[in-house]
Amino acid sequence: MSNFTEKDIPDLTGYTAIVTGGNSGIGYETTKQLALHNARVYIASRNLDRVQKAIDELNQQAGRKLDLHSLQMDLVDLKSVKAAAADFSAREERLDILINNAGVMNVPFKLTKDGYETQWQANYVAPHVFTAALLPKLLATAAAYDDKTRVRVVNVSSDLAFNGPKTINMADPNMTKAKGMMELQQRYGHSKQAIIRDAVEINNRYASQGVTAFSVHPGIVKSGLQNSDPSLMGKIIRLAIRLSPTTHLQAAYNSLWCATTPAAAKQAGKFFMPVAKHDARVEAWLKDSKGNAELYDATEEKTKAL
DSSP, rough: OOOOGGOOOOOOTTTTEETTTSSHHHHHHHHHHHHHHOEEEEOOOOOOOHHHHHHHHHHHTSSSSEEEEEEEOOOOOOOHHHHHHHHHHHOOOOOOEEEOOOOOSSSOOOTTSSSSBBIIIIIIIIHHHHHHHHHHHHHHHHHHHHOOTTTEEEEOOOOOGGGGEEEEEEEESTTOOOOOOTTTHHHHHHHHHHHHHHHHHHHHHHHGGGGEEEEEEEOSSGGGGGOOOOOOHHHHHHHHHHHHOOHHHHHHHHHHHHHOOOHTTTTTTTTTTTBBBBGGGGGGHOOOHHHHHHHHHHHHHHHTTT
């Protein structure tokens, strides 16, 4: 168990980062700490008014103007995701840290305009598409440095991934047949398993070129994520989470540890519980090189026409 806190973040002068959903909750604290340690940070979010409000608040709290910027992106619209990556790439020469923090939780079944179940798209497909579209920038940044551990991708997952299916349902990723009280959580777990596997595969494919990837469970913390589930299970989860003493800053530690520390660089490709703690339950997914590659390639094939 790591004793990591924000005081352990190194100076990030010269770094450029993106935090999706960085205008609230865990993402807000993640953004704040990266910026306070001198990184340029882009907050990617659907609502630019909320992003600007967050930027104003962060500057006020810091007592100085932080290097903060906005990027408009809607996870349930893949064209918006690709457009956000193109917008960033046109504005910036480099990308050192990408934290795929935004997502949804236990929302009722609905297909997006892209034809995916909402949780599957917001929690897996959209972050995958965003990361893939930014790979040229990530790889170019890595190529400019001898240190091949500088450029990092962090996927925020959840330990509720272990409450979903044992493996990825490639035949029906929308999980249309899931029913019952655990239906929404099954789909949520499925999407969060996928984003863990995605980090493994990104690391397998690109670590040799200097782009490493990680996945994390932030911890149990109250946020807006839990408000979407109208079921009895949703009410139980909300009640339990209210009792958690974890703050949003503490919930950001795992992402920040993976994104910035030398210790994390030695363990790229792994999934971490808070903070920097291994979980044996994930080992089968980490070692499933065939399944991880199949998921990655299938997603690339299905989204290449965007």
